[in-house]
Amino acid sequence: MLAVVVVAALLRYDVLISAGHEGRPASCAAFPHHKCNLGASGEREWTPVVADAAAKILRAHGVSVARLPADFDGKYRVDAAIFIHFDGSDPPCRSGASIGYAHRRDAEAAAAWRRLYSSEWPFPFQPDNFTEDLSQYYAFEQVHARKGSLVIELGEITCPQQRAWLASRLHWEGALLAYFLSQLVGKGDVPKP
Numbered sequence: 001m002l003a004v005v006v007v008a009a010l011l012r013y014d015v016l017i018s019a020g021h022e023g024r025p026a027s028c029a030a031f032p033h034h035k036c037n038l039g040a041s042g043e044r045e046w047t048p049v050v051a052d053a054a055a056k057i058l059r060a061h062g063v064s065v066a067r068l069p070a071d072f073d074g075k076y077r078v079d080a081a082i083f084i085h086f087d088g089s090d091p092p093c094r095s096g097a098s099i100g101y102a103h104r105r106d107a108e109a110a111a112a113w114r115r116l117y118s119s120e121w122p123f124p125f126q127p128d129n130f131t132e133d134l135s136q137y138y139a140f141e142q143v144h145a146r147k148g149s150l151v152i153e154l155g156e157i158t159c160p161q162q163r164a165w166l167a168s169r170l171h172w173e174g175a176l177l178a179y180f181l182s183q184l185v186g187k188g189d190v191p192k193p
């Protein structure tokens with residue numbers, strides 16, 4: 001009998017950008033082992049806007065981007081990966097921006113994002129990995145990112161003040177993430193917005 005060996009392709013890009021909750025609930029059936037979390041109210045509309053803005057800028061500067069929805073097939077090897085989210089809280093205004101990651105090697109990238117975003121973000125910034133969903137993010141196992149793999153929560157969408165601040169800056173958030181990723185991987189020389 002002939003043995004058939006299936007080798008899953010390892011997909012290579014400079015950076016991976018996934019928009020949190022994008023494509024759900026339609027994609028949930030195909031990924032029953034993922035919790036079908038649909039995000040906070042309005043989050044699913046915003047994450048693709050930020051992800052698309054960041055991907056467009058990076059590609060215009062010669063950086064290759066895997067631009068993915070929430071659920072995706074395959075394994076990726078990249079220099080850096082981000083999973084874009086906005087937090088939700090009930091009662092509102094108990095949260096803020098935050099960062100999640102799984103490995104020691106991600107901590108430096110997380111610190112760099114915290115430094116950069118803190119200089120602009122006027123609301124609370126939670127400690128790294130302050131929830132289990134952040135440190136044990138379902139998609140981490142599909143991505144090896146040499147310079148860092150981060151869940152980035154840009155703010156609390158359920159807090160009216162934070163939401164208003166964010167609403168007028170979605171493209172700017174994408175541009176800031178593009179700058180951050182370009183610096184992190186040392187490619188593209190994207191200017192700071």
Ligand SMILES: [Zn+2]
Pocket residue numbers: 020021039040043085086087
């Ligand atoms: Zn989310």
